[in-house]
Amino acid sequence: MKATKREWTGLAVLALPTLLLSLDVSVLYLALPSLSADLGADSTEQLWILDIYSFLLAGFLVTMGTLGDRIGRRKLLLIGGAAFTVASVLAAYSTSPEMLIASRALLGVAGATLMPSTMALIRNMFHDPAQLAQAIGLWFSCFMVGMLIGPVVGGLLLERFWWGSAFLLGVPVMLLLLIAGPLLLPEYRDTAAGKLDLLSVGLSLATTLPVVWGLKELARQGWATAPVAAILAGLLIGIGFIRRQQQLEHPLLDLQLFRKGKFSAALGISVAAGVVMAGISLQAALFLQVVEELTPFQAGLWLLPQSVAMILGLSLAPRIAQRLPTSVTAAIGLTISAAGLVVVTGGGLAFLVTGLTLTSFGIGMPMALMMNLMLAAAPPERAGSVAALAETSGEGGVALGVALLGSLGTVVYRNQLDLPAALPDDIARQATESAVAAHQLGSDLAVAANTAFVSGLNVVAVVGAVAFLACALLAAVALKEAPAEDKVTESV
Structure with a gap:
């Protein structure tokens, strides 16, 4: 059944919270200096x-x-x-910093x-696979x-205005x-879902919060x-959570979803993309x-x-996927992303911007398609759980990427940093901490730090390119449509 004007107008309403949440994150970074000065927030409070x-x-994503x-x-x-409006x-x-932290917690x-x-x-509003793919693409x-x-x-x-205006952006949108x-x-709920298992909720929080905090x-x-x-x-708590779900008639997280090859492959590709x-x-x-040596504003431009x-x-991805199988469309996008990361290693500002542009264009192609596949693989009554799982995996992927690939870049930087032999130990120790610290110690060290940092950037880019090529192969094989599948599936 094709969506009508009502559904597309409803999609515009649903897009508002999405636009707001991403805008809210980027605005806060700009407001942090002024609000910290006004509230007297120390470095620890700023981090919180x-x-x-x-x-x-x-x-709370899985629970909600x-x-x-x-x-x-x-x-x-x-x-x-x-x-969200009240918070x-x-x-x-x-x-006070404490009040702001509590408000941010409620916002979370x-x-x-x-x-x-x-x-x-x-998922409930768009039943036609092609329209669903287009709607998800617009949402992203x-x-x-x-x-x-x-x-x-x-x-x-x-x-x-004052720093608080950054938070008031959400009020008219939410109203x-x-x-x-x-x-x-439309309203939709699963009447046969059973009661919410509070022990599973507690185990879910006890699994997710320490992992996300540790990665950050x-x-x-x-x-x-x-x-x-x-x-x-x-x-370890996550193992207990999984065992608990296996015992429940109405689990918080349906582990049967992972037995579906397309669902697991799509989720894995999404996580890997977030990491890279x-x-x-x-x-x-x-x-x-x-x-x-650009300012933050110049770097942002x-x-x-x-x-x-x-x-x-x-x-473009949903339109391409109407003509090519989803597996091929996703593989093409991931291959373009891999090529973009290879361009990044060319050295210099032009290569970096060109490479990142190619990479971002390429990764945009499978993003919406993977979410579409995951939603299509689950029964309608589990759509909320699937969306929450995808979002949680995305959050974890980003944290994991910063932790692992950031650490990889740092290790390469330290190994490649060529310091003068007569440099005092305390100066050498500071220079090896980061390129930022080395720049503060003099122009000679800055040149050496730049060379070492670029080496780290290149290694991260190459590792990312290899990961994207592996994901392209996974998409081509694991997401390939079976001959018996009808054309509707291909349009997903």
Whole structure:
């Protein structure tokens, strides 16, 4: 059944929270200096202001996705929208770091209701596979638009108003969602889902939160005992969570989904893409600001082409997939991404920007298609759970990419750094910490640091290219349509 004007208008309503969430993240980074000065936030409090949102977002996604399947996806979306509005106002008018941290925590929990509910409702609204793929592509594009315009909108606001205006951006958007949602969005819930297992909820949080925190800490401070222990503890609890799900008639997470080859392959490709893109994006941002010595604003301008290219890839992929099998479309995109990372190794600003633009265009092609495949592989009553699982995996992939590929770049930098033999030990130790530290110690060390940093960037790019080629092969084989499958499946 084809979607009507009502469904497409409803998609515009669902795109609003997506646009807002991505815009909110990018704006906060600009507001952090002024709000820290105003509230007297120290470095530790600043980190919690930044991180508590993503911690709780990742921790509650699976729970909220399943809860939406049980109580109603539209109902949960509207509850989350109302909570997000209240939390935004509290954050904007916070009078202490502690109040802002608490407000950001509430924003994280509310955000966890929005993402899976939005994607699950799209699955309910668009039954035609080709239209579903197009709708998901537009949804992802709105997310990227938020990332694209966030620094511009945030900069304009913060030049004219106080830092709290960055949080008030969400209020009119959520009010519009609360008004238009009941009129345009359908309700759906699984009447046979059973009660929410609270023990599973606790195990899910105890699994996700330590792992995400540990990965972020590894990315921030390098290998240390506490974050590694947290990750291991989370993984051990995760084993208990899996066993609990196997025992329940109505599990929080349906493990049967992983027995479907296309679902597992699509999820794996999505996670791998998040790992590589997070790692290379970190290295690219550092290259622009450290090696090229650009300001953050100038660096952001040079990264705009890749965001535009990703939006273009997201928009074109559903149309290409109507003419070519999904497996071929995804493999082509991943191969283009691999080629882009090879271009990055050419050296210099032009090669970096060109390579990242190619990489982003290529990765845009499979992004929406993988989500489409995962939703199509699950029964409609599990759409919320699938969307939540995909979002949680994405959050983990980004954290893992920053931690692993960021660490790889650092290791190569330290091994390739060529320091003068007569350099004092304390100066040498500071220079080996990072290229940023080396730049602060003199021009001679800066030149050596730049050379070593570029070596690390190139290694990360090559590893990423190999990973993308492996994913392209996986897509071509594991996502290949069987001869018995009908044309509708091919249009997905």
